[in-house]
Amino acid sequence: xxxxxxxxxxxxxxxxxxxxxxxxxxxxxxxxxxxxxxxxxxxxxxxxxxxxxxxxxxxxxxxxxxxxxxxxxxxxxxxxxxxxxxxxxxxxxxxxxxxxxxxxxxxxxxxxxxxxxxxxxxxxxxxxxxxxxxxxxxxxxxxxxxxxxxxxxxxxxxxxxxxxxxxxxxxxxxxxxxxxxxxxxxxxxxxxxxxxxxxxxxxxxxxxxxxxxxxxxxxxxxxxxxxxxxxxxxxxxxxxxxxxxxxxxxxxxxxxxxxxxxxxx
Amino acid sequence: xxxxxxxxxxxxxxxxxxxxxxxxxxxxxxxxxxxxxxxxxxxxxxxxxxxxxxxxxxxxxxxxxxxxxxxxxxxxxxxxxxxxxxxxxxxxxxxxxxxxxxxxxxxxxxxxxxxxxxxxxxxxxxxxxxxxxxxxxxxxxxxxxxxxxxxxxxxxxxxxxxxxxxxxxxxxxxxxxxxxxxxxxxxxxxxxxxxxxxxxxxxxxxxxxxxxxxxxxxxxxxxxxxxxxxxxxxxxxxxxxxxxxxxxxxxxxxxxxxxxxxxxxxxxxxxxxxxxxxxxxxxxxxxxxxxxxxxxxxxxxxxxxxxxxxxxxxxxxxxxxxxxxxxxxxxxxxxxx
Numbered sequence: 239x240x241x242x243x244x245x246x247x248x249x250x251x252x253x254x255x256x257x258x259x260x261x262x263x264x265x266x267x268x269x270x271x272x273x274x275x276x277x278x279x280x281x282x283x284x285x286x287x288x289x290x291x292x293x294x295x296x297x298x299x300x301x302x303x304x305x306x307x308x309x310x311x312x313x314x315x316x317x318x319x320x321x322x323x324x325x326x327x328x329x330x331x332x333x334x335x336x337x338x339x340x341x342x343x344x345x346x347x348x349x350x351x352x353x354x355x356x357x358x359x360x361x362x363x364x365x366x367x368x369x370x371x372x373x374x375x376x377x378x379x380x381x382x383x384x385x386x387x388x389x390x391x392x393x394x395x396x397x398x399x400x401x402x403x404x405x406x407x408x409x410x411x412x413x414x415x416x417x418x419x420x421x422x423x424x425x426x427x428x429x430x431x432x433x434x435x436x437x438x439x440x441x442x443x444x445x446x447x448x449x450x451x452x453x454x455x456x457x458x459x460x461x462x463x464x465x466x467x468x469x470x471x472x473x474x475x476x477x478x479x480x481x482x483x484x485x486x487x488x489x490x491x492x493x494x495x496x497x498x499x500x501x502x503x
Numbered sequence: 504x505x506x507x508x509x510x511x512x513x514x515x516x517x518x519x520x521x522x523x524x525x526x527x528x529x530x531x532x533x534x535x536x537x538x539x540x541x542x543x544x545x546x547x548x549x550x551x552x553x554x555x556x557x558x559x560x561x562x563x564x565x566x567x568x569x570x571x572x573x574x575x576x577x578x579x580x581x582x583x584x585x586x587x588x589x590x591x592x593x594x595x596x597x598x599x600x601x602x603x604x605x606x607x608x609x610x611x612x613x614x615x616x617x618x619x620x621x622x623x624x625x626x627x628x629x630x631x632x633x634x635x636x637x638x639x640x641x642x643x644x645x646x647x648x649x650x651x652x653x654x655x656x657x658x659x660x661x662x663x664x665x666x667x668x669x670x671x672x673x674x675x676x677x678x679x680x681x682x683x684x685x686x687x688x689x690x691x692x693x694x695x696x697x698x699x700x701x702x703x704x705x706x707x708x709x710x711x712x713x714x715x716x717x718x719x720x721x722x723x724x725x726x727x728x729x730x731x732x733x734x735x736x737x738x739x740x741x742x743x744x745x746x747x748x749x750x751x752x753x754x755x756x757x758x759x760x761x762x763x764x765x766x767x768x769x770x771x772x773x774x775x776x777x778x779x780x781x782x783x784x785x786x787x788x789x790x791x792x793x794x795x796x797x798x799x800x801x802x803x804x805x806x807x808x809x810x811x812x813x814x815x816x817x818x819x820x821x822x823x824x825x826x827x828x829x830x831x832x833x834x835x836x837x838x839x840x
Contacts, residue, residue, distance in 0.1 A: 290731055314737030321731045327592040328727050334781050341725050342737040390728070394736075 239266045240316050240398040240429050242287050246296035249279075249286045256282045258453045259296070264431060266397065269424035271440040272433045273464075274450035275474050280433045281322055283450065284400050287431070288319050300398075314342035317398035320391040322433070323406070324384075326376055332386050333371040336362055339393030361392035364419055366412070380407035388416065399423060400431040405439065417443040437489035441465055441482055449473060461487065471495045515779045522793035526574065529800040533570040534562060537807045564698070571702045572694045573800040575709045576758040577768055581795020582788060583755050584769025585776075586716045589723035589784025590747055591652045597770035598755045601655065601748065602638050602662030607759035609666040609673075610634030612686050616673045628704045628760035635756025638662050639748055651730060655744070692763035692818025694803055705761045712754020713792070719743045720785035727784065765818045767825030768795050774832055798824075 242264040249257040256279045264270055264287075272280045285291045287298055289305035298305040300316055308316075318339070326335070339361065340354040350358075362368045365385040370378065375386055384407045391399060401420070405413045413436070421443045424430045434440045440447055441461040449457040449464050451473040457464040462482055470478045470491075479490045535541050541558055548554035549562045583598040591600070598604055610631035614620040620627040645658035670690070677683040722743040725733035734740055759765075772794040773787050780786035802820045809815055 285731065288735060290734055310734065310739045311737035314735060317735075319731070319735035321729065321735070324732065325729050326727060327729070328589075328782050328784065330727060330782055334783055335727070338724060338728060338736065341721055344721065 239427060240396075241265050241301055242317075242398070242429065242431075243299045243302075244283075244287060244296070245299075247283075247286060247293055247298060248295040249282055249291060249293045251282060251291070255294075256453050257286065257293075260455045262448060262455065262458060264429055266429040267424060267427050268445040269421050269430045269432065269443055271444035271447045271461075272431065272450065273435070273437065273440055273447055277452075278450040278473075279453040280450055281402050283448075284319075284402055284431060284433060288317055288400060289313055290319075311342050314394070314396075316396055317400055317429075318391040318394035318396040320387055320399075320401040320404060322402035324387045326383070326387075329374045329376045331371070332367060332373050332375050332378070333358065333362070335375045335386060336367075336389045336393050339390045339395075342394060357395050358393050361389040364392060365389040366415065381409055381412060384408055385412065385416070388419075397427070398429040398431075402433045403435065404432060405434065405436055413439065437465060437470075437478075437491075438487065441487040441489050465489055518776070518779050518790055519793075522790055522797065525797045526793055529797050529804070530570055530574060533573065533800050533804055534566050536804055537561075537566065565696075568697050568699045568702050569694050569803070570800060572697050572705055572761055573803045574796040575702075575705050576694065576762045576765065577796040577799025578792045579709045579712060579754045579758040579795070580765065580769040580799065581772040581791040581793070582713055582716055583751055584795070585773040585784070585787045585791035586719075586723065586747065587751065587769075588773050589787075590719075590726060590743075591656060592726060592729075593652075593656070594774065595770070597766075598751065599663065599764070599766070599769070601642060601659035601751055602666060603635050603751050603755045604759050604764055605663045605666035605670070606638030607631045607635040607756040608690060608764050609669045611689060611760060611763070612670050612673045615686050615689060616677065616682065624698065624700055625704060628701065628757070631760030632704075632708065632753075632756050634666075635752050635760070638666060639752035641665075642748060688816070689763050690818075691816035692765040692821075693806075693816050694762050695806075695814070695817075697761060701761045705757050708753050708757020708760075712750045712752075712757065715746045715750030716754065717788060718746055720788055723784035723788075763818060765799065765821055767821050767829070768799055771825045771829045771832070772798060774829065 244260055244262045247257055247260040248255065260283060272283060274280050282291065286293055289298065289308065300308060300313070305313065336358050337350060340350060340357060343354065344350065362371065365388050367382065367385050367389050370382060370386065375383060378386065384404070388401065388404055391401065404416050408416060417439050420430050420432055424445065444461060446459065447461050447464040448455060449469065456473060457469060465480055465482065467478055467480055470476055475495050477492045477495050479492055481488045534546060535543070539561060541561065545554060545558045546562065549559050580598050584596070587596040587598065587600055588594055610633055611627050614627040614630040619630060642658050642662050645661060646655045674683050674686055677686065722733065722738045725736045725738045730740060773791045776790040776794050777787050780790060799821070802824055803817055806815045806817050806820050
């Protein structure tokens, strides 16, 4: 179980202020989607919550402990992270790559043990990549590689999981698989944070959505509260058809909304 | 499912035993071969303490220091190349990429230029290690607090180029052709006529440098996922970088101070051993260390055996040997890049 608390968080990338005064408490047992247009600060928020970038103001705590003072290995064992468009620098086999997820659990001299092998095998089975175990990860298709990378993050076995655009490059079937997997992870008591662009998927699977616009948290609540036509027009600059009562709920972007230069609600 | 509770299998179980056997073979060959070939019987007699005086002198004063230095320098260059390729995530990285080699060479050149080298045989290596460490300080200042590999490479190029300019200046201002010749000869790299004193200079450098480089092998694996990926796996990149830079400066600086600049070993050895492992950065470290030792000593044996009027330099031979091996290998392995 892991709880992340963000208070008055501001962060810069280079000299540009990217996040302004974000407040949120992310409690376990929920799949929390972070949505917003390109450049809204979604990935930066996730990276700040993981302590991967310095913050200019405000605080991030994990279970009451400030992220900056937490030893890196403890942090790694608390929250696993799948970066956006994860790059892979050496042509490792899929199994070897997934095994990297066990690094936070290994001492400098210890070897991978039985528990580690179980975690690796389980992670590969859950993302449907067990049959690729011996393939070279750099020679897989984009979607296969994305699932292998997700398996790598799952292999950490952390109570928290942060994934940045896990659905990019996946076919519709595997998109559903991945969202179901994340939802199950949350139901089992985990804290799952996912940066998403597909609003229908976000509405369907997320328990809570954080909507970012130009570095500010403009809405925080259930999909019903957050996804309204007015908000999507103001934040994304689109008109949309929203039917959250349907099974599954649908959010269809219709057109670019270009009426006024001032996007007020 | 294929996964069971076995230890992760390297692709070739025999790799390490074969490399260790290779080290023993080249070491014995290096002790035996040269202008005077020593039989195994004579070698054995010297080891047992009742050898003939000629064999004893050749073995203990000439070939033993030379072989030991060859093994140590080669091991250091191979290991440093493997570590830097993993850390910088760049298959073109080699021990000289962060400027340690050039800086150490500059110290040696200064020792020759100002005549300090003549005071004592240890002066040249010691000055060379000192400039290597100064270059490291400069590198830390330039790269600052940034943790990215690219900043470090750029800072390394700056340091390396500055040291290279210093070497050129010494050549430019050298009072006579003989001084320039002496500097050029040293720069080409050789482990000829080294004494046991040199072994005592290079040995601690290689042990300390090698240990610093081997500590972070898991961090190198994590860096396969990039800097964010590595940090999310609990790697403290700043500490990793500090240990790694110190290791390279001390280890490679110490090696270059005794052998001069010997190229290509650190670049090609990791490429040669990588396909025989699971290709993770940590898996190639020890094989590269042994492979570097083998390749350097083998090249040094060739230096002695190839009949030339003026003596062949080790750095020249490693380059001539290394490039064709490297090209052949790259053509075969092209698909993975």
